[in-house]
Amino acid sequence: MQHFSARNGCHRWWNRFAPRGFTMDTRQFERGTMGNKACAIINRKSGRGSDEESFAQTLKLLEDRGVEAILLKKPADMAKAVDEAVAKGFDPIIAAGGDGTICGVTEALRGKGPRLGVLPLGTFNYFARSLGLPEDAEKALDVALNGADSTLSFGEINGKVFLNNASIGAYAAVLEVREDIYKNWGRSRLAAYWSVIVAMATLYRSLKMKITVDGKVHQMRSPVAFVAIRAYQLAEFDLEGVEEIEDGKMALLAARDSGRWMLLWRAMRIFFRGARKGQDYVLLSGKEIDIETSAARRFARDGERERMAGPYRFRLKENAIPIRVPHPEENEA
Structure with missing residues (x-):
């Protein structure tokens, strides 16, 4: 994993349609109150983020908004990256990538407390679109940082998370x-x-x-x-x-x-x-x-293939983790 500090620009290596399944907490609709520092876990190979220009634009956007950027060198780094982000007190933890990346961050984050944010950078972005997130990266990041607090339901297949x-x-x-x-x-x-x-x-x-x-x-x-x-x-x-x-x-x-x-x-x-x-x-x-x-x-x-022995047990986990979503008036606009 590669870690970029948006605060000082240095970097170092470290090992690390309103959809059902979301419940709104109207007590927390206050904008711009980000008590903790946010980080973004980025999959460099996700659709729109895979070319050099798009990748540089994403890093610049995160730096301008004061968000720490954590780059995954390989998918196997996902769980460790999330664990270290949790240990450092980041909240929200933003999944920056396609549906597969967001699914991976969600799986690693369940039961650990911090809110999930979503910065869609994939080819289809079905999950982000189901939340009503804007396709514009800057507007989507604003939701991750200042959106409404809600809860996310997801599915499991033999204990492994899926979102779509x-x-x-x-x-x-x-x-x-x-x-x-x-x-x-x-x-x-x-x-x-x-x-x-x-x-x-x-x-x-x-x-x-x-x-x-x-x-x-x-x-x-x-x-x-x-x-x-x-x-x-x-x-x-x-x-x-x-x-x-x-x-x-x-x-x-x-x-x-x-x-x-x-x-x-x-x-x-x-x-x-x-x-x-x-x-x-x-x-x-x-x-x-x-x-x-x-x-x-x-x-x-969620668009990622694996091998698994059967039988296959699909279960629905309701209101499983906290997540940032658009404010209701933004989806109505």
Whole structure:
């Protein structure tokens, strides 16, 4: 990790739509009262922050606002960086990056007290957009420093945090292809969409799954099981499950098992907001979801892929950590 002091510019190495799930504390809507010093944990490789010019602009913005900047050299540094920030008394601790970075900071921060701030620097920024955060970095940083205090709910898959969604099956394969495409084309939404087409055309594996939702068992075959806890991304692609999430449940979408080319066609229907429940996917919803498959599988959470042995237990953790969000009047404007 690399640490930049916004106070004196020196640096040193050190080892280190109002969405459901947020509750507003109206007693704390006073602006500009930042009792503790803030820090930002930055993922240099996140979408908009990955080029030199954008990275320099981010550091300058943080320095101008008196925010300590902590650079991650590798994802494995995340937990240590958060622990050291907590020990130094930073509050809020700002996650500067894409959804994967914000998820990592959230996981490391749970149960430790300081408020989470969000500076979205990723390609899609679904989580930040679900909070109503502005896309402009300076305005988003202002929310992290002076916004309303609220609480954040998140999901867990076998104890690992996710903020938007987690899935097993084909989507993890898409992310693997996406990283290769990013290396050649750079990070962009167009490259991300193209990776879906490439992956669906070349990779297909149907999974036999036993899915238990709030005690009710469902047997099915599907290439992917996608569990969402925020409505924003589903609404953007005109997928069902929004009402279920707003009712405090998780939404599980499983694609129909109909072969590689039909899966590709259905992916295209999602892009063009034409996918339909029953015809293209199955929707289940509940507060507890368990998925059993025959062997360990790749899984993905908030755009980052990993490996994990099943069974996969999805749980919703309500009002789990404090977070800074826009003031209500800002979202109404």
